[in-house]
Amino acid sequence: MKKIRQQQLCKPVTPELLVSPSSQDGDLGSQCPEDRGNWTGRLDFLLSCIGYCVGLGNVWRFPYRAYTNGGGAFLVPYFIMLAICGIPIFFMELSLGQFSSLGPLAVWKISPLFKGIGMGTILIVSLVAIYYNMIIAYVLFYLFASLTSDLPWQHCGNWWNTELCLDHRVIKAGNTTLPVNISNTVSPSEEYWSRYVLHIQGSSGIGDPGRIRWNLCLCLLLSWTIVYLCILKGVKSSGKVVYFTATFPYLILVMLLIRGVTLEGAWKGIYFYLTPQFDHLLSSKVWIEAALQIFYSLGVGFGGLLTFASYNTFHQNIYRDTFIVTLGNAITSILAGFAIFSVLGYMSQELGVPVNQVAKAGPGLAFVVYPQAMTMLPLSPFWSFLFFFMLLTLGLDSQVRTETTRPAAVPGTPGGSGDPLFLPMQFAFMETIVTAVTDEFPYYLRPKKAFFSAVICVGLFLMGLILTTEGGMYWLVLLDDYSAGFGLMVVVITTCLVVTRVYGMKRFCRDIHMMLGFQPGPYFRACWMVLSPATMMALLVYNIIKYQPSEYGSYRFPAWAEALGILMGLCSCLMIPAGMLMAVLQEEGTLWERFQQASRPTMDWGPSLEENRTGTYVASLAGSQSPKPLMVHMRKYGGITSYENTAIEVDQEIEEEEEESMM
Numbered sequence: 312m313k314k315i316r317q318q319q320l321c322k323p324v325t326p327e328l329l330v331s332p333s334s335q336d337g338d339l340g341s342q343c344p345e346d347r348g349n350w351t352g353r354l355d356f357l358l359s360c361i362g363y364c365v366g367l368g369n370v371w372r373f374p375y376r377a378y379t380n381g382g383g384a385f386l387v388p389y390f391i392m393l394a395i396c397g398i399p400i401f402f403m404e405l406s407l408g409q410f411s412s413l414g415p416l417a418v419w420k421i422s423p424l425f426k427g428i429g430m431g432t433i434l435i436v437s438l439v440a441i442y443y444n445m446i447i448a449y450v451l452f453y454l455f456a457s458l459t460s461d462l463p464w465q466h467c468g469n470w471w472n473t474e475l476c477l478d479h480r481v482i483k484a485g486n487t488t489l490p491v492n493i494s495n496t497v498s499p500s501e502e503y504w505s506r507y508v509l510h511i512q513g514s515s516g517i518g519d520p521g522r523i524r525w526n527l528c529l530c531l532l533l534s535w536t537i538v539y540l541c542i543l544k545g546v547k548s549s550g551k552v553v554y555f556t557a558t559f560p561y562l563i564l565v566m567l568l569i570r571g572v573t574l575e576g577a578w579k580g581i582y583f584y585l586t587p588q589f590d591h592l593l594s595s596k597v598w599i600e601a602a603l604q605i606f607y608s609l610g611v612g613f614g615g616l617l618t619f620a621s622y623n624t625f626h627q628n629i630y631r632d633t634f635i636v637t638l639g640n641a642i643t644s645i646l647a648g649f650a651i652f653s654v655l656g657y658m659s660q661e662l663g664v665p666v667n668q669v670a671k672a673g674p675g676l677a678f679v680v681y682p683q684a685m686t687m688l689p690l691s692p693f694w695s696f697l698f699f700f701m702l703l704t705l706g707l708d709s710q711v712r713t714e715t716t717r718p719a720a721v722p723g724t725p726g727g728s729g730d731p732l733f734l735p736m737q738f739a740f741m742e743t744i745v746t747a748v749t750d751e752f753p754y755y756l757r758p759k760k761a762f763f764s765a766v767i768c769v770g771l772f773l774m775g776l777i778l779t780t781e782g783g784m785y786w787l788v789l790l791d792d793y794s795a796g797f798g799l800m801v802v803v804i805t806t807c808l809v810v811t812r813v814y815g816m817k818r819f820c821r822d823i824h825m826m827l828g829f830q831p832g833p834y835f836r837a838c839w840m841v842l843s844p845a846t847m848m849a850l851l852v853y854n855i856i857k858y859q860p861s862e863y864g865s866y867r868f869p870a871w872a873e874a875l876g877i878l879m880g881l882c883s884c885l886m887i888p889a890g891m892l893m894a895v896l897q898e899e900g901t902l903w904e905r906f907q908q909a910s911r912p913t914m915d916w917g918p919s920l921e922e923n924r925t926g927t928y929v930a931s932l933a934g935s936q937s938p939k940p941l942m943v944h945m946r947k948y949g950g951i952t953s954y955e956n957t958a959i960e961v962d963q964e965i966e967e968e969e970e971e972s973m974m
Contacts (some may be wrong), residue, residue, distance in 0.1 A: 331494040362557030374648035388601035399838035408620030412919035414746035415614035424909035427890020431883035438794035448530035464503035467834030500683035514782030521781030571653030580656025793876035798883035
């Protein structure tokens with residue numbers, strides 16, 4: 312039935328005078344692209360968004376940011392920034408995607424002058440996808456290494472260990488043999504990460520990548536293979552995968568939480584994690600940190616939310632879903648902090664050192680500290696496998712963002728261990744890229760979506776081979792620092808301003824009314840118009856003022872690498888003026904007239920199905936015959952539904968506004 316309706320809508324029966332020259336060229340003429348697809352169940356979209364937002368950052372970044380910025384007091388600016396920036400921008404992206412059923416590129420039919428925003432988004436996503444899969448490769452490496460009765464990072468004495476290696480069991484053996492100063496010693500897990508997994512001693516810096524680590528290369532290949540198989544059939548396959556990847560991490564997290572709070576000394580870590588220090592609230596840095604955590608953890612600006620929403624039915628209740636996902640993400644972060652710091656408290660007691668000496672952010676926590684903690688537990692390979700399997704499921708369908716300020720290096724690790732931007736959801740990344748390009752060329756690429764997805768995966772895998780070398784971590788840090796920093800901020804700020812100022816707040820709220828049956832209230836309007844863009848602008852200025860050259864522990868990047876990174880970040884910003892130039896050149900008239908014409912929505916902007924089009928969107932689809940989509944509903948389904956009543960109300964509002972403007 313769906314196929315028949317689609318074929319009927321694709322028949323070009325519009326009178327020639329109503330068909331634009333571009334549509335006569337064949338794009339909308341004789342053939343119709345294959346079905347774009349939709350979520351196969353109501354929970355598919357919701358679980359995909361949860362999996363997209365809840366990720367690696369909930370496990371280590373939020374707890375670390377909390378205790379370094381006032382402990383429990385950090386929750387005050389965190390939830391305020393969630394209300395000002397997180398929820399409104401999240402809802403805006405979902406609304407754009409669901410209303411248009413288009414990806415991050417084609418959605419800019421809303422204002423072709425700013426199509427460069429979509430181009431910048433795709434560039435950012437592509438760069439991040441290259442190295443994010445390398446993080447998943449590291450997780451796979453540790454996952455396989457856990458399949459043993461004796462974890463390889465448990466003891467010193469291996470070929471990769473140095474004389475500085477000191478086993479924690481030796482520390483606990485007796486205070487008489489404990490060195491007076493252990494600051495110059497290195498744990499077995501630290502040397503396993505730096506000297507065996509990375510083999511970073513084989514590289515002198517970013518200009519000397521060294522040899523390819525073939526074990527890491529194979530893990531990277533496996534990582535890309537898993538991602539491709541999961542998105543092979545688009546949302547019809549990835550939508551089912553998230554039933555597992557979005558829920559199973561919660562099961563493991565609860566297991567780790569229960570095990571953690573039952574350990575001796577767990578209260579030390581939890582107390583350290585939650586002790587409120589309200590004097591921190593007087594520092595602007597804490598508020599900036601809270602805003603950055605919200606901004607990046609929800610994944611706005613990467614096109615993933617917009618892409619997921621574009622596969623919804625037109626009347627999906629994304630208003631409800633917005634609050635479920637954003638608040639669920641915040642609660643998960645807080646619970647993850649209990650699970651992580653309870654174990655770190657146990658480590659603190661076992662090692663006889665303060666909690667702040669074992670709590671490190673980023674890979675220092677994921678690949679050094681927590682693996683070391685696993686060696687202290689009974690059945691350590693079992694808990695290690697569970698931990699890294701949880702990271703794998705989080706990494707495949709979630710994201711992590713990080714700030715531009717960098718934590719201290721892991722002591723004793725050659726080159727240290729920064730806090731790479733472990734960014735978002737590989738399912739979402741690939742679905743965003745593929746959807747954006749296929750929506751732009753639907754008649755050529757949509758029938759070959761599986762092959763096109765394979766080409767993208769292979770291309771990004773080949774570009775990521777530099778990360779599997781002995782100096783690959785230096786390149787990963789460079790990509791982390793610049794691929795999605797200020798460029799992402801510029802993209803989101805511009806999107807917010809274009810939707811509210813160029814397209815118009817009234818028009819945007821009317822579109823939401825068509826979908827949901829009600830208009831956004833004063834809270835969302837105030838955030839979209841003033842609060843959200845002003846806050847993000849402050850974040851952008853702060854990041855520029857506090858700019859720091861890239862570094863990895865004690866290693867300082869050369870000037871040419873810094874220049875390359877800055878250029879990489881600027882490229883996504885330059886896509887915006889480049890897109891504006893292309894749009895203006897395609898119009899006719901004076902320069903001002905070209906700008907005006909290019910800033911207006913295209914004729915076919917609006918809901919993708921004819922029966923959902925009302926008001927100004929009536930009969931603007933190629934092949935549309937009915938004067939009112941309401942008649943389509945009555946003819947096909949009989950009677951008038953609540954959404955048709957909404958359509959009538961919207962039509963009446965438009966007519967009243969037109970009459971007022973004519974008077």
